[in-house]
Amino acid sequence: MTTHTTRRDTPTEHTTCVVVGGGPAGMVLGLLLARAGVRVTVLEKHADFLRDFRGDTVHPSTLGLLDDLGLFERFAAVPHSKIRGVRVPAGDGSQVTLVDFSRLPLRHPYIAMVPQWDFLDLLADAGREEPTFDLRMSHEVTALVRDGDRVAGVEYETPDGPGRLEADLVVACDGRWSVVRREIGLASREFGVGFDVWWFRVPTSRDLAESLLPRFSDGTALIAIPREGYTQVAYLGPKGTDAQLRARGIEAFRAEIARALPQLADDVDGIASMDDVKHLDVRVDRLRRWHAQGVLCIGDAAHAMSPVGGVGINLAVQDAVGAATLLAGPLRQAQKAGHARGIDDVLARVRRRRIVPTALIQGLQRAMHAGLIDRVLDGRLTGFPSAPPRLVQRLPALSVIPALVVGVGPRPERAPTWARRTTTPVAEGAGVGEGRTTPTT
Structure with missing residues (x-):
């Protein structure tokens, strides 16, 4: 494990929770913890969110989360397109809707396609409305701060020089090439992708x-x-x-x-x-343990996903909601007491809560790899298999099953009560301004 020496003149600060990475998981986690009154600092290494092809899918379950957080009207104002299904060719030359999101009994039965930077900017703006939320751009985490065997913060670099941020908890949301994941040396299980x-x-x-x-x-x-x-x-x-x-x-x-x-x-x-x-470079893996003392990995930092189904963002967001639900109370107590005791006891529970949906989705992705994509690419399959479209043609209601798996996923998370803002329902296709947001009491 790498040893790092902090310069004596490096400025040191303290927060309750530092979130490494300002992607969907990091921004959702930061917003939720801030709404719980936890002092949270999100460190993002880039100066802005402007990067192409970083996962632009916002799934029905995430749209429902935005509704619960009182943010859907803002989201609806952002230009976006809607995916209501997946159409494949049938044997007779027609097109069959194999996956039909419009059949889902949800408030927003579609996948919204929106540039990820717009989604992240929306979350950042909402976070800044909370007094305990701090987002710092151009802050690249380079090492972990340790207190004995426990992670006690991070060291970072900025255009103005290095810094050190001590924290009761570090949460890695910095993706599949996570610096935090590498530094703590947690073992992972790799699944081959061809x-x-x-x-x-x-x-x-x-x-x-x-x-x-x-x-x-x-x-x-x-x-x-x-x-x-x-x-x-x-x-x-x-x-x-x-x-x-x-x-x-x-x-x-x-x-x-x-x-x-x-x-x-x-x-x-x-x-x-x-x-x-x-x-x-497509990778599929997951950590065997998601935590060590004082540190937790979620999202792609804990489990790299295939782009098949576009479910990686949805899973990362749900990780963030599950983690916030479990950690908000212990972090508030640590903040009030002035020590980090009790937080480590909760970290393993985050993995237990999220490992089953992670393993199930990765298993389905790997089955799609082996049964469809690999066979097409090596020439064993020259077109889309004919059996699924024929079955759905006879029984169209079956198209809701893959829609449920992709659009909602196993073990969906709901926004904790303390993070919600009540919103009058916005009808599908309704214009901006037709809902009203008020704080939850």
């Missing part, structure tokens, strides 16, 4: 259906996601082939996309160069 994903945009003015469009043929797998003014495309290919893909050049790449997505054939020139095609 493919990677390349993300890109195809600008288009075409009016596309509010559905995901998977296309599988001739060793190619694509998923087209309708967005405002463009289509976001995930191109799936064998792991380790990024250099070969780029060596083929942009013309060959455009031609392949046009063949796979003929409805976008006239628009593929909008992919300016291979620099617009962003590579994602």
